[in-house]
Amino acid sequence: MNIYNTCEQKLKQWISRLYQKSVVYLSAVLGFFLTLFITVVHCVLGYFFNGIITVFDVIQPLCYGALLTPFIVFVFNQVFSDVENARTQVRDMKKSLAKTYVAMINQRDRNLTLTKDHEVLRGQKIKVEKQLEEQATFFSAIVDLTPDIIMYRDESGNIKGCNDNMLKLLGLTNAAQLVDLLKEDHELDDIFAKFDDILKLNKSDVTYESTINEVVYQMRKRPAVNAEGNLIGIMLYGHDITKLKYEQDLLEKTSRDKSNFISTLSHELRTPLNGIVGLSDILMQTGHFDGDDMRNLKAINVSAVTLGNIFNDVIDLNKFERQTFNVIYEKVKWRDFLDDFETLAHLMTEQKNLDFNFNVEGEVSEYLLLDPTRLRQILWNLTGNAIKFTKKGGITISVRQHMDGDSAELTFSITDTGIGIAKEEQEKIFGLYYQVEGTKQSTGTGIGLHVTRNLCQALNGSVRVESELGKGSTFTVSFTFKKTEHEIEKKEIKSSLRVLLVEDVDLNILVARTMLEKLGHKVFVAKTGQEAISLFKSEKIDLALLDMQLPDMTGFDVADVFVNELNCSVPLIALTANVINDRKEYEKHHIDGVMNKPLSLTKLVENLQKYQE
Amino acid sequence: MITDIVNIKYVNEFVSIAGKGPICEGIDMFLNSVEDYLGNCLSYFNKKGFEEAGKELHKIKGAASSIGLTRVSAKAKEIELELLKDRDTYGLNSRVMELREIILADTKELRNFVMTLSGM
Numbered sequence: 001m002n003i004y005n006t007c008e009q010k011l012k013q014w015i016s017r018l019y020q021k022s023v024v025y026l027s028a029v030l031g032f033f034l035t036l037f038i039t040v041v042h043c044v045l046g047y048f049f050n051g052i053i054t055v056f057d058v059i060q061p062l063c064y065g066a067l068l069t070p071f072i073v074f075v076f077n078q079v080f081s082d083v084e085n086a087r088t089q090v091r092d093m094k095k096s097l098a099k100t101y102v103a104m105i106n107q108r109d110r111n112l113t114l115t116k117d118h119e120v121l122r123g124q125k126i127k128v129e130k131q132l133e134e135q136a137t138f139f140s141a142i143v144d145l146t147p148d149i150i151m152y153r154d155e156s157g158n159i160k161g162c163n164d165n166m167l168k169l170l171g172l173t174n175a176a177q178l179v180d181l182l183k184e185d186h187e188l189d190d191i192f193a194k195f196d197d198i199l200k201l202n203k204s205d206v207t208y209e210s211t212i213n214e215v216v217y218q219m220r221k222r223p224a225v226n227a228e229g230n231l232i233g234i235m236l237y238g239h240d241i242t243k244l245k246y247e248q249d250l251l252e253k254t255s256r257d258k259s260n261f262i263s264t265l266s267h268e269l270r271t272p273l274n275g276i277v278g279l280s281d282i283l284m285q286t287g288h289f290d291g292d293d294m295r296n297l298k299a300i301n302v303s304a305v306t307l308g309n310i311f312n313d314v315i316d317l318n319k320f321e322r323q324t325f326n327v328i329y330e331k332v333k334w335r336d337f338l339d340d341f342e343t344l345a346h347l348m349t350e351q352k353n354l355d356f357n358f359n360v361e362g363e364v365s366e367y368l369l370l371d372p373t374r375l376r377q378i379l380w381n382l383t384g385n386a387i388k389f390t391k392k393g394g395i396t397i398s399v400r401q402h403m404d405g406d407s408a409e410l411t412f413s414i415t416d417t418g419i420g421i422a423k424e425e426q427e428k429i430f431g432l433y434y435q436v437e438g439t440k441q442s443t444g445t446g447i448g449l450h451v452t453r454n455l456c457q458a459l460n461g462s463v464r465v466e467s468e469l470g471k472g473s474t475f476t477v478s479f480t481f482k483k484t485e486h487e488i489e490k491k492e493i494k495s496s497l498r499v500l501l502v503e504d505v506d507l508n509i510l511v512a513r514t515m516l517e518k519l520g521h522k523v524f525v526a527k528t529g530q531e532a533i534s535l536f537k538s539e540k541i542d543l544a545l546l547d548m549q550l551p552d553m554t555g556f557d558v559a560d561v562f563v564n565e566l567n568c569s570v571p572l573i574a575l576t577a578n579v580i581n582d583r584k585e586y587e588k589h590h591i592d593g594v595m596n597k598p599l600s601l602t603k604l605v606e607n608l609q610k611y612q613e
Numbered sequence: 614m615i616t617d618i619v620n621i622k623y624v625n626e627f628v629s630i631a632g633k634g635p636i637c638e639g640i641d642m643f644l645n646s647v648e649d650y651l652g653n654c655l656s657y658f659n660k661k662g663f664e665e666a667g668k669e670l671h672k673i674k675g676a677a678s679s680i681g682l683t684r685v686s687a688k689a690k691e692i693e694l695e696l697l698k699d700r701d702t703y704g705l706n707s708r709v710m711e712l713r714e715i716i717l718a719d720t721k722e723l724r725n726f727v728m729t730l731s732g733m
């Protein structure tokens with residue numbers, strides 16, 4: 001095949017060269033024959049007209065032929081050359097066209113392939129678009145079906161859409177109306193835009209509660225962030241919690257009512273109990289009883305005290321639940337406190353014929369600043385438990401005390417020889433309503449130790465237990481209280497006081513003045529704060545009763561002027577018709593006591609006697 | 614029931630120490646001043662001075678309890694709290710009328726009760 005092609009090519013080359021040469025030869029031959037033809041014609045014509053052929057008739061045409069032949073050769077050669085060029089160009093063009101045609105065919109094939117691919121892709125795109133459309137429809141249906149509200153906005157806060165329930169809630173028909181509404185209703189706009197700044201800053205969810213048209217929503221916002229981490233919008237989802245809120249409020253109210261009821265009941269029961277405790281104390285001290293009578297009397301006393309402690313626990317538990325628990329620090333003569341505690345603990349152990357030891361180590365200041373009621377409650381709870389769980393043996397109470405600067409560090413250890421507490425139970429016993437299973441003695445309320453621990457924490461103290469099952473337990477509580485000095489200055493006892501009554505209501509003045517005068521005191525009345533200040537300057541006053549709501553000033557303002565500007569050192573007693581919630585507020589203004597209006601004669605006498613001394 | 618209207622213990626205690634005179638004087642004084650308090654209260658209310666109107670009711674509450682009128686005191690407190698809560702949406706006029714009627718009825722009852730007590 002290759003040999004054939006080579007031969008063909010060589011043949012073509014040879015023909016081409018021959019052709020090139022033949023043009024010259026052919027032109028020369030043509031020139032020769034043309035010259036010959038002219039010569040012959042010239043000779044014939046000479047002979048015809050002259051009847052003779054001369055040398056000139058031959059030479060002359062030959063000369064013409066010789067002169068014309070190169071020109072003819074050149075012209076022919078040029079013509080043939082142009083023809084050849086044209087032919088070559090045509091051939092090249094044909095080749096080029098063929099190539100172009102082939103390229104076009106290839107391109108067409110490629111286009112066909114691409115078209116097919118495009119068709120496939122288009123089909124896929126339509127399918128995906130359809131799926132997306134379906135998904136959007138599903139999501140839209142879900143979004144519209146939810147009873148909650150949904151809204152989404154772009155990063156600038158422009159509303160991009162919302163669900164049907166949002167429109168229904170606001171009485172609108174489309175999102176455009178919502179945009180218009182929010183331009184006018186700034187309050188509503190603020191609800192939706194709340195915490196946007198925080199959300200944009202942190203790019204994290206925010207949650208808050210808001211009420212729209214009496215429906216309470218828990219709003220949850222989430223930033224929409226693209227792949228580059230840029231905020232592209234904000235989604236808002238509001239969950240309707242109206243019912244939940246209502247039920248929660250109802251539940252809280254019910255719980256509060258229950259706690260209040262129990263607390264009130266305990267309060268009410270504690271009052272007669274105090275009577276029992278007090279009267280049994282008096283009877284025990286008369287010396288009229290001995291033997292069984294005395295034992296019974298002690299039993300009454302101890303039972304009433306124990307019951308009182310349970311009520312105290314219940315009341316405090318309620319206060320802890322309502323977070324209204326307050327520690328009330330007051331000056332306490334420490335030795336008396338310890339003596340009372342020892343006496344009662346001794347009485348309690350006597351009831352069960354247990355040995356009793358009470359040891360005190362170290363010394364502290366005579367007077368300490370503490371909450372005696374709460375400290376007593378802690379110690380009684382622990383001692384009561386120790387006695388309850390001890391059948392035989394005894395109870396030992398050790399008090400270790402020492403001064404550290406102005407602070408008294410106190411540690412009480414209450415040790416029993418009772419049933420003990422298993423290791424795994426030792427932390428659980430401080431839980432609310434927790435009782436150790438299987439103990440016959442576990443007949444308590446299950447709140448005592450829970451309240452005890454809370455009380456210890458409230459007094460900045462601690463409680464811990466060490467115990468061995470079957471051998472006994474030791475509960476240790478530790479506190480630090482500040483020492484305080486006893487005011488030993490002796491005040492002149494006065495039978496008649498000069499009382500400044502600061503009150504603006506005439507009737508209240510009449511009542512208070514009548515009472516005070518009947519009790520033998522001299523009364524100076526001021527109906528305004530300014531009058532009170534003038535009277536305080538001009539008269540020698542022993543005690544001032546201050547109404548809290550005066551026309552020109554509050555009772556606190558008057559007290560501040562008395563103390564800070566007039567160097568008042570006389571007792572100030574506030575008169576208020578409101579519930580006394582926080583005595584600290586009064587103490588801040590150097591007011592020594594507070595009395596509720598209307599003035600109770602008994603309370604008034606009590607207060608006056610206190611300051612007469 | 615008189616116990617719903619009057620603080621019996623308080624009135625007894627007061628009369629026992631001061632006699633009937635001061636409390637009767639107190640009732641008269643209360644009746645005289647309460648008209649001013651109620652008038653001021655409505656006037657302040659109409660000028661949207663809700664705090665001041667509340668203070669007038671507070672005075673009525675205090676004064677009533679000073680002479681043992683527990684129901685009047687409680688009613689005045691109730692109106693004061695409602696007023697401070699609802700402010701300009703509160704219908705004070707009708708409540709003041711109601712309070713005035715209670716005051717008149719209860720002071721009469723109190724005066725009768727005081728007369729039944731022994732003492733000067």
